[in-house]
Amino acid sequence: MERERKIKRKSLSKKRATEKTQRKTKALDSQTSSQVNLRVAVSQMNFVVGDFEYNVNRIENCLKDATKFGADLILFPELALTGYPPEDLLLKDDFIAKNKKFLKHLALSVKGIVAVVGYVEKVKKSLYNSAALLHKGKVVGNYRKMILPNYGVFDEKRYFIEGNEPTCFVMNGIKIGLSICEDIWEVNGPGQKVCEEGQADVLINISSSPYFKGKGKTRENMIRQRARQYKAHVVYANLIGGQDELVFDGHSLVVAPDGTFLAKGNAFEEEMIYADLKIYPKTKKQNLKKLINSSIRTYHVPAILNNKRKPVIIKRRVRKMESIEEVFEALVLGTRDYIKKNDFGKAAIGLSGGIDSALTAVIAVKAIGSENVVGITMPSNYSSRGSIDDSEALAKNLGIRIISLPIKEAMLAYDKILSKVFKNLPSDTTEENLQARIRGNLMMALSNKMGWLVLTTGNKSEFSVGYCTLYGDMAGGFAVIKDVP
Template structure:
């Protein structure tokens, strides 16, 4: 069977625009001779639609778009994700053929962990479903349905499915694509079926969907794989007879059948397409029209996720231009590199805003980097505004020594200047704080945390250095002065200030944050892992106290398994420590 997987970058709420994308993919799949085309989970509304699913009229509009798409399916079968309003609300896959909606499969397994809230919106389906396309039995699944062994995949295989299809919206984090494909391969081996996994791609608020759609044979070996972080139509031939032959040599399905695993399976209908008869290649060979895209190294994968997430957040929300404060440090350098790669140099501006504590070295590095990348550089010194604040507050602060207050005032002046540029020109402000700083509250509320999008809010400081190192070698032309990376990190808000004055070194800090923030380990467990006891207690205290700051930070791109915001949700008012 020749199949096509439409890896689409949909926009939440843009039902007409999403319909256009889907219709284009169906037309391209027909031109490629595919008998079956897959479209991602909830593709008509985009994923995740969140509380748009509480609007009754959304379902009426989604159904109308689905019917319009169905009219384009003469000569091909399409499986399209949509929200279904029946006696309840379902995350469903419509089987479109012969110009109409011929069957509807309802997702059985609803995730309610991490970034997922599907139990808030959907009722779970009750029946697995198979359809027959040109004589081949195909089992239908939606995303989480395939994440665990058993139903619906196993009952569908026991009902004769030789191909399992999975339409998905699976958010990215570092390393997930490889782990997900390994899981898909295991399901193929478990059920002795080929598996086609069709994924969403693109940025949606804080989430990035990496795509990486893949087709594996019944051995779990890849037949075709789409590239990450880009829209694609993946076309390949699947030798479904090979799966049937394998079952003659393996008794496991028979044992499962006798053991009572065979559940009631709905039959969604039989369809004959007008697709041409293609000679099938062995299932372990490369796709005739698809390719097995190489998966990039881990650091490159994260960098490309940041670029896609930034491009789509700005583009889908109507921002044409971005601005950020460029300090001469490594964090703002990384954000600038990502912004230029996402938008182009002509759509990015930077502001260099030196105070009396800013060194000539950092200012020079900032201007050199801006010039090397070809972005507009605005010089906005803050000496005089700072003096005005000091005079204004002089009487109120009389008798008190300068402290953190004056440091934060500098950051807030810079935040005001950036927001003024945003208001005047319609630019979005990109903040430059990393996950390590956000974790321990090493930022100024309404200062360096003020902005519209936090590009690296989920990137630990040690990973910042890795990403910058990779980007410096990517094109053979290094835009960064060496001192941006080699200089000890500093906020430069007081004389001779260094991050290490307030925090443990980042190679000590980040592993403790990994255990406490992402793995929920307590202080005793962290100390038992060999971390310094004093450092553990200091960091745990700082993380807990900074919850109110993080709650007010702008959205940013999730790249770790547990990001602040959608993933890690803790009360601000809490007396639990550790």
């Protein structure tokens, strides 16, 4: 009798468990059978390494704009709070402390929207390249970059520890996966796990991906491929701006699961990009057991999507560039930011009448305006009339100031000083290099006295084979065309 009662209780317990699972599945089906609209905003901004006040101010302004425009979610680039790449500033404790302080301050500005912001996370003595999830004045979650690049211009393993936990968050039944820059370039990276095993409907990627010729097209193809592979929307937020010899081109993207572009950011321009995602949350009834045992960290954000009437997203003009224009715009942005972020007012360029100095001058004028560019001619006994005339014509065409500093007397002074040592020795490249070094001295004297940044004019071929003069035409603060392909 007792045995029969046990069997009956066990059967009843199984029946209740089955009914509970069926109710759960039915609830999930009802949630996923209807379309959910999610308005996302991508802040494609130019941040300054180490300038927390400036960066936070820019982020707060973008938050206000996105909230007014009815965005539910806004993304900011990788390490937006600190600027990218912070490099050895990461070794300073006060820098890390400021980063934490400003993140908490920034969180207070997040109201009526969910924000994802790149920052540096410190755990004991370890640093992580992380994404903070901000909502209702608090940091409600974070994700640690799992794949750290350590090649080419990247040396992130010098500073950061790799994260080990794929992460997503849920808002209004929509599951959103988090990733940072390099994470998405690896086909089997964390994005695959959160989208396939974790059933994420959207994969977001905050990035600081530097430019090289053709990078935009390469990136577009990769993001489209990931959207199709993961069967998820992909929202990609990239940095723009110059930092030393790196240029970040923006070109942010929003892509549908079938690879269709829903929105694109312009290259080399700051802008806010909006897109409405029409999402049918993925059915989880076949994956309940898998999700329960999943190693994916999941945050639940109690955000209610803004269903009020929203401003219409006007179709933006995205400028298509040929490769030459693209490279030119990258040089302009890199030059402008190097000059401005290092607090120089004007730039000085030695004009020779040749193509390289002419191109450098054109780039500088486009970057900071003709009123802030000064051309310097330094003719010698060996200078042709044509080179002088061409330099003057260039300055006139560009509307820049020109200063002439003939070096004949300086050359004679050097000849006199060296005459005893060089007695009976034939003239050779030594005398030619003296010209370049005299000019380099004059350019740096103007820089020291006037506070101008000297832009050198050597091209990639010259630097590659050493066809330049040490302490001569290599003297200066920024080599504008040294890496032009």
